[in-house]
Amino acid sequence: MSRREDVAVVGGGIVGLAHAWSAAARGLSVVVFERGPRAEMASVRNFGMVWPIGQPAGERYETAMRSRARWLELRDAGVWVEECGAVHVVRRPDELQVIEEFAAVAPGLGVACELVRPADAARRFPALNPDGLLGVLHSPTECVVDPRQALAVLPEFLARKFGVEFRYRTAVTDVQMPFVRTAAGDEWRVDRCLVCSGADFETLFPREFAASGLTRCKLQMMATGPQPGGWKLGPHVAGGLTLAHYAAFEVCESLPALKERFAAEMPEHVKLGIHVMASQNHLGEVVIGDSHEYDDAISPFDSRRTDDLILDYLKRLVRLPDPTIHRRWHGVYAKHPTHPQFAAEPQPGCHLLASPGGAGMTLAFGLAEAWWG
């Protein structure tokens, strides 16, 4: 006999949890199926950066800001969230030109940020490496969460506050609306099924995913141990390479020339998709990344050379009291070439909601709220 719920969510990552929250807050009964014993994929492998500054101004930036507000609400539920802000640290004149241009247009775009000159930057952000520093783009909007802590607390909160049911170690292997079936042969009857399966394109609706244009992207990551003496990184740190990575900076006329210089001077970084960022979690560990390998280039094995390039670049941006790497890992997310999030409805009431690429922690809550209307 099948059980009955209003909504089934397949996938216990941040996208699935965001939809479970939005649905449950509207009074719907929700069951979440997660094949792992807990969320173990992209949603716990990331920096924990809530990063509005990377989103293009307008709807995407606003979506990120709505997500940010939801993260702050979760403090009451015991999720660790710090309003740390972010700095883009520049060391070359063409990088300075991009952040100057961006800082000039940002107020008109509704984006909060300011240009900080080197003398002030050294005083305000003492973790930065002052050698060769030409300027800093500071934005106050970014937050940091510890993804592992957040993805552990959020299901407890949803279960406690809204009675959301979680089925771990349960893979959904078949959806024929209104029925959702698990690998163990259990069956649920639901009004809606939301497939939030991250980078798993093969288990459910493989044909739809194959035709979607989605690709997989692998990122290499590292973390130091807790920094000694309560040392603080302060804001998230990014460098010049990051200006070429996020769509936000495409409003800058000087960006194409900067990208050309990177291609000529740093072809290995460009080939490996390296841009360097660092965040600090509540344990004092500094989380460092990353690189980007797409689809056929993805190797199950991590490259030491890639890690070394990342760490070498990071040294130019910050001075860590203890740079010893304690952990290394990689994560994979789904990415659509044009849409922030791919969505499709292969059967009436069944929706595929892919990962919002490298910005799931930044966008998931806002996207889910907009989806539920």
Ligand SMILES: Cc1cc2nc3c(=O)[nH]c(=O)nc-3n(C[C@H](O)[C@H](O)[C@H](O)COP(=O)(O)OP(=O)(O)OC[C@H]3O[C@@H](n4cnc5c(N)ncnc54)[C@H](O)[C@@H]3O)c2cc1C
């Ligand atoms: C290394 C790395 C760093 C990143 N850094 C950031 C960052 O700092 N800030 C930011 O905003 N974003 C960041 N991102 C992006 C962000 O992590 C992702 O966009 C987001 O986690 C995707 O969430 P998701 O729920 O779609 O996918 P996932 O976290 O992969 O979750 C999907 C879940 O579905 C489950 N599942 C799949 N199929 C089934 C099935 N048939 N039955 C049951 N369960 C199933 C899987 O087990 C998995 O747990 C980063 C990503 C990576 C990889």
